[in-house]
Amino acid sequence: MPGTNLTREEAQQRAELLTVDSYEIDLDLSGAQEGGTYRSVTTVRFDVARGGAESFIDLVAPTVHEVVLNGDPLDPAEVFRDSRIALPELLQGPNVLRVVADCAYTNTGEGLHRFVDPVDEQAYLYTQFEVPDARRVFASFEQPDLKATFRFTVKAPEGWTVISNSPTPEPKDNVWAFEPTPRISTYITALIAGPYHSVHSVYEKDGQSVPLGIYCRPSLAEFLDSDAIFEVTRQGFDWFQEKFDYAYPFEKYDQLFVPEFNAGAMENAGAVTIRDQYVFRSKVTDAAYEVRAETILHELAHMWFGDLVTMEWWNDLWLNESFATYTSIACQAAAPGSRWPHSWTTFANSMKTWAYRQDQLPSTHPIMADIRDLDDVLVNFDGITYAKGASVLKQLVAYVGEDEFFKGVQAYFKRHAFGNTRLSDLLGALEETSGRDLKTWSKKWLETAGINILRPEVETDAEGLITSFAVRQEAPALPAGAKGEPTLRPHRIAIGLYDLSDAGKLVRTERIELDVDGDLTAVPQLAGKRRPAVILLNDDDLSYAKVRLDEESLKTVTEHLGDFEASLPRALCWASAWDMTRDAELATRDYLALVLSGIGKESDIGVVQSLHRQVKLAIDLYAAPATRESLLTRWTDATLAHLRTAEPGSDHQLAWARAFAATARTPEQLDLLEALLDGTQTVEGLAVDTELRWAFVQRLAAVGRYDETEIAGEYERDRTAAGERHAATARAARPTPEAKAEAWSSVIESDKLPNAVQEAVIGGFVQTDQRELLASYTDRYFEVLKGVWDSRSHEIAQQIAVGLYPSVQVSEETLAKTDAWLSSAEPTAALRRLVSESRAGVERALKAQAADAAAG
Numbered sequence: 001m002p003g004t005n006l007t008r009e010e011a012q013q014r015a016e017l018l019t020v021d022s023y024e025i026d027l028d029l030s031g032a033q034e035g036g037t038y039r040s041v042t043t044v045r046f047d048v049a050r051g052g053a054e055s056f057i058d059l060v061a062p063t064v065h066e067v068v069l070n071g072d073p074l075d076p077a078e079v080f081r082d083s084r085i086a087l088p089e090l091l092q093g094p095n096v097l098r099v100v101a102d103c104a105y106t107n108t109g110e111g112l113h114r115f116v117d118p119v120d121e122q123a124y125l126y127t128q129f130e131v132p133d134a135r136r137v138f139a140s141f142e143q144p145d146l147k148a149t150f151r152f153t154v155k156a157p158e159g160w161t162v163i164s165n166s167p168t169p170e171p172k173d174n175v176w177a178f179e180p181t182p183r184i185s186t187y188i189t190a191l192i193a194g195p196y197h198s199v200h201s202v203y204e205k206d207g208q209s210v211p212l213g214i215y216c217r218p219s220l221a222e223f224l225d226s227d228a229i230f231e232v233t234r235q236g237f238d239w240f241q242e243k244f245d246y247a248y249p250f251e252k253y254d255q256l257f258v259p260e261f262n263a264g265a266m267e268n269a270g271a272v273t274i275r276d277q278y279v280f281r282s283k284v285t286d287a288a289y290e291v292r293a294e295t296i297l298h299e300l301a302h303m304w305f306g307d308l309v310t311m312e313w314w315n316d317l318w319l320n321e322s323f324a325t326y327t328s329i330a331c332q333a334a335a336p337g338s339r340w341p342h343s344w345t346t347f348a349n350s351m352k353t354w355a356y357r358q359d360q361l362p363s364t365h366p367i368m369a370d371i372r373d374l375d376d377v378l379v380n381f382d383g384i385t386y387a388k389g390a391s392v393l394k395q396l397v398a399y400v401g402e403d404e405f406f407k408g409v410q411a412y413f414k415r416h417a418f419g420n421t422r423l424s425d426l427l428g429a430l431e432e433t434s435g436r437d438l439k440t441w442s443k444k445w446l447e448t449a450g451i452n453i454l455r456p457e458v459e460t461d462a463e464g465l466i467t468s469f470a471v472r473q474e475a476p477a478l479p480a481g482a483k484g485e486p487t488l489r490p491h492r493i494a495i496g497l498y499d500l501s502d503a504g505k506l507v508r509t510e511r512i513e514l515d516v517d518g519d520l521t522a523v524p525q526l527a528g529k530r531r532p533a534v535i536l537l538n539d540d541d542l543s544y545a546k547v548r549l550d551e552e553s554l555k556t557v558t559e560h561l562g563d564f565e566a567s568l569p570r571a572l573c574w575a576s577a578w579d580m581t582r583d584a585e586l587a588t589r590d591y592l593a594l595v596l597s598g599i600g601k602e603s604d605i606g607v608v609q610s611l612h613r614q615v616k617l618a619i620d621l622y623a624a625p626a627t628r629e630s631l632l633t634r635w636t637d638a639t640l641a642h643l644r645t646a647e648p649g650s651d652h653q654l655a656w657a658r659a660f661a662a663t664a665r666t667p668e669q670l671d672l673l674e675a676l677l678d679g680t681q682t683v684e685g686l687a688v689d690t691e692l693r694w695a696f697v698q699r700l701a702a703v704g705r706y707d708e709t710e711i712a713g714e715y716e717r718d719r720t721a722a723g724e725r726h727a728a729t730a731r732a733a734r735p736t737p738e739a740k741a742e743a744w745s746s747v748i749e750s751d752k753l754p755n756a757v758q759e760a761v762i763g764g765f766v767q768t769d770q771r772e773l774l775a776s777y778t779d780r781y782f783e784v785l786k787g788v789w790d791s792r793s794h795e796i797a798q799q800i801a802v803g804l805y806p807s808v809q810v811s812e813e814t815l816a817k818t819d820a821w822l823s824s825a826e827p828t829a830a831l832r833r834l835v836s837e838s839r840a841g842v843e844r845a846l847k848a849q850a851a852d853a854a855a856g
Contacts, residue, residue: 003060003083003132007373008313011143014055018141019047020148021094022180025138028155029193030174033123035114037062037102042139044097044148051092056084058135058142059101060111066100085139099139107754108793109262111136112191115754117259119219119720124194126258126273128266131314132374134186142186145312145420149180150189163192163215165269167252181269182250183418185310190268192256199226203237208247210237213254219720220257220279229255232293235335236300240327245410249308249417255296259721260756262795263381264295267302267324274299281722282691285651287606290332290340297328304413312420314377318367318446319423321381322389325351326397329390342567346606348541349571351387353610356546356579358383359451361840362481363833367392368423368446375830378794391544392445398492398513398542399441400434408433441490448487450478452545454516454538456553460531469526471495471516471537473545481836491516495523496539496569497532505565506534506556513542533560536569547576558594562601571607578614581622584847587855588623591615592631596638605651612639612659620768621810621841622848627856636663640672648685657686661695670705690718694726702733702767725760732764735773740765744777747800748784755795762803771808778806778814782821789831801831805838810845818842 026041040061048055060083064076067085079086085099105114105125110133115124127137134140154162154176162168162176165184169177181189196215203210212233214226233255241247250270261275278292305327306320329351332343340346358364363382367389371377397405408430416425423446427438453474459467471493475486497510509532512525534553538545549557557573564570577594580586586594595611602608619631639660646653664673673696675681676688688696697714700706708731715727732743743765747758766774781804789797806814818839822832 003058003135005373005375006058006132006142008315008371011145011313014141014143015145017049017053017055017090018146019049020141020146021045021047022149022151023138023140024151024153026153027137027191029125030155030157032105032114032125032193033157035105035123037104038112040099040101040103040138042097042099042101044099044139044141046095046097046141046148048090048092048095051090053090055087055090057087057097057099057139058083058132059085059099059139060133060136061101061103063102064099065102066098068098070095070097083135097139101139103137106136106793107260108796109260109755110793110795113258113260115259115721117217117219117721118724119217120195122195124196124217124259126192126256126261127190127268128262128273129189129268130187130266131377132187134189137191140186144185144187144310144314147183147185147310147418147420149183151180152176152178152189152191154178154191154193156193159195160193161196161198161215163190163196163213163254163256163271165190165250165271167211184269184307188267188269188307188310190266190271190273192258192271192273196256197221197224199224201226201230203234203248203253205238205241210248211252213252214257215254216257216276216279217259220276220281223279223281224257225280228289229296231337232296233300235338236297236328236331239331239335240301240304243327243406243409244304244413245406246304246308246413246417248303250303253300253303255299260754262755265299267299267306267320269303269307272299277722281720282689283654283687284691285605285609285655286339287346287609287651290343290346290606293340294328294332294343294346297331298324301327301331308418309413309416310420312422313371314374314380315369315371316421316423317371317377317380318369318385318389319421319426321386322367322393325386325390326393342604344541345567345571345604347390348568349575349604349607349610351383352391352541352544353575353578354383355387355391355544356383356451356575357582359388359449360479361837362479363837364449364479364482366447366449366484372829375828379798379830379833388544394541395445395492395543396430396438396441399490400430400436400438404434405430444487444489448489449482449484450475450486452487452489452491453548454491454493454543454545455548456535456537456550457520458526458531458535458550464531466526466529466531469523469535471521471523473516473519473521479840488518491538491543491545493537493543493545494539495526496534496536497526497529498534498536498564498569499532500556500560500563501565504560504563506560506563506569507565508539508569511539516543536572538572539569541568541572546579547572548580549573549576559597561594562598567604567607570602571604574602574607574611581614581618582844582848584622584844584851587852588618588848589627589631589852589855591618592635596634600642605655608652609655612655612662616659616662618848620808621845622852624849624853624856627852632663632665636660636665636669639663640669643683643686648683649687650685653683653686654692657683657692658695661692661699664699665703670700670703673700674705690723694718694723694730698726698730698733698764701730702735702764702769704735706730707734721756725756728757728760729764732761733767735767735770737773740773740777744780747804748780748788751792751796755799758796759799759803762799766803766808768808774806775809777804778809778817781806782817782825785821785831785835786825786827789827797831798834801834802838805835807838807841810842810849812846814842815839815846 024043028039067074257276265274301324305323412429581591643656
């Protein structure tokens with residue numbers, strides 16, 4: 001039951017009419033081990049501005065038994081329609097509504113998700129309510145600006161633990177009665193229940209004492225590195241409370257690692273849920289720990305920005321996500337004792353590349369998006385909302401000054417605690433503390449779409465002295481179908497001058513910080529200086545813009561990219577090269593040559609792993625078909641050479657082992673994978689542990705070396721939820737018509753697969769070296785897509801719409817079939833957006849392939 005699509009206008013009308021006071025929610029989860037449905041009883045108290053008015057409350061439920069409004073029973077058959085309960089003849093002033101319903105457990109990661117661990121065969125529950133899914137568990141006025149207090153009472157099976165936003169009480173007869181929460185929005189309420197394993201501690205400082213908890217399933221307890229998680233959490237508490245000058249606003253802070261989670265994590269007030277893949281069962285690189293730490297800090301930042309102060313409507317979702325992203329990275333970079341002071345390097349090389357990609361799609365939109373309804377926001381958790389917004393906040397900090405920025409944030413929290421705000425509220429606070437007029441800045445940066453390109457224009461004399469230097473700003477046309485006009489923006493940037501040292505390192509010799517505005521900005525400070533080896537615009541990555549190098553700098557960088565002494569300028573140049581490849585300005589073969597020449601000197605493991613992913617994507621999609629196999633051979637040979645020469649036991653060795661497994665192709669390379677699996681060959685220092693074994697097994701399945709016997713044997717070694725997902729991927733990856741038909745049927749012709757298993761099947765089904773085998777599924781995709789979208793939940797439907805789009809069929813025919821479907825199927829705006837984005841990927845790949853062929 002997907003639920004009715006709430007519009008912005010409906011939400012505004014309801015907010016003008018209603019003030020919600022409190023919810024009392026009574027759930028009977030005693031039958032959760034068996035699944036099915038559970039009893040949900042909601043009592044909500046609310047005030048009404050106009051007597052006799054009508055409204056509605058939201059509920060997604062198979063059955064509604066009772067609706068009692070102000071003591072008068074209403075007929076559920078008359079008032080309950082399409083996930084809404086009509087509320088007629090409301091009283092002016094206080095009203096009381098009681099709703100009794102049977103609600104359903106889900107396996108989609110929405111509402112109250114139920115998972116059975118194959119290790120202990122116990123059920124584990126958790127809620128996920130953002131954006132509109134509290135209504136799947138209790139009757140609610142499902143919009144962020146109708147805040148209220150929430151009192152949960154939960155009956156659970158014996159031996160279970162129940163966690164919510166309020167501190168966990170002692171149960172009586174397996175009933176857990178929680179104290180009311182502060183005033184919060186429906187979407188950040190939470191319940192997590194099951195026989196979870198837990199570890200507890202306390203954050204204490206200057207008389208403050210906040211209980212801390214970490215939870216996971218018992219089958220993962222041996223892998224739970226709680227000390228490391230608590231350490232990052234405490235660093236975040238220290239840094240955020242100092243910067244925000246506002247004490248942590250809730251009574252306790254629990255972090256719950258839960259199964260089959262669709263996102264990275266969710267900022268439920270005081271009860272953050274996190275995907276349990278972050279409990280690492282096998283060796284991972286430090287980049288994985290860095291990403292996990294950023295996730296932990298991101299959700300902790302939300303306790304202030306999002307939970308304490310919440311957007312009025314979803315068009316300001318970016319305020320939540322961009323702020324949490326920016327401050328989490330800033331905390332990693334600056335918090336005393338942080339393991340990741342280089343976190344802005346990671347941000348430049350991963351988050352911003354995501355933003356640049358998103359901003360060049362036909363669905364590009366302003367950071368402050370026009371959110372007309374719930375469908376709009378559900379597809380808006382994207383690279384603009386998170387990464388571009390965070391980049392622009394970093395730019396804003398450079399523009400107004402860090403101290404002034406955080407003083408404004410402090411005033412904002414104090415002024416609007418436990419309330420709702422709009423963008424103007426934050427900008428007003430920042431204007432007060434900085435003295436800057438931010439209206440023009442906001443209009444150009446937050447209310448327009450698209451990306452700028454910055455290019456250096458440098459002239460030198462015969463002696464190599466700079467005679468003139470300027471920064472050219474371009475505003476390329478927006479992609480076809482995108483709304484808006486190209487916009488030149490004010491940029492606060494640094495220009496870095498780099499020269500080769502005697503030791504052969506590219507070292508920054510000078511840095512100039514300035515404002516760039518309009519199409520051409522002169523930089524007279526550089527006149528008369530000797531031209532350096534590299535001139536790097538947007539050094540330190542202060543602004544959000546694509547950057548190009550002048551001819552001489554590009555030549556030096558091509559020869560010495562790995563020789564930058566610092567990691568951030570290396571990352572900026574790597575990102576620029578990748579951007580040029582995606583824009584068909586650099587041929588795939590040349591990008592591969594650049595990576596092979598410099599990656600051996602790259603010390604940052606996160607950058608190395610990003611390059612691995614980008615090279616494979618470039619060869620698979622952007623290389624001319626005639627040269628693809630030779631480039632794959634060259635790359636795979638390089639991955640094996642690096643695997644053999646990497647420091648034994650190092651992160652780099654593990655990363656190269658995974659890169660090798662992703663493309664191993666010759667009989668000798670595949671023999672090596674088998675030998676590493678059975679132990680007849682070893683690589684010194686390389687632990688072929690559970691997760692690495694599955695990477696090898698999946699590749700051997702995809703090339704036809706392993707079939708059901710070997711896959712089932714590997715699953716017997718790892719009879720866990722993760723093992724089940726890996727086995728599903730391996731089965732779907734097999735290069736036979738029968739395997740593909742089985743995988744397709746399990747996803748399309750049945751809705752029984754849980755969200756995580758469906759994702760695993762789709763991941764195995766789509767193999768870039770199985771294009772011919774998959775070709776017949778293009779027509780089938782377009783035949784079933786509309787029906788899938790209309791009948792499945794949002795998360796499940798989006799997985800299918802994006803994951804099964806024929807993105808590996810890079811051809812004009814794919815574009816034509818997509819266009820025909822878009823013109824005839826009348827998809828919803830959300831589905832049209834997803835398909836149009838996928839189409840843009842094929843169109844970009846066609847251009848890049850043409851550029852690569854021309855370069856040959």
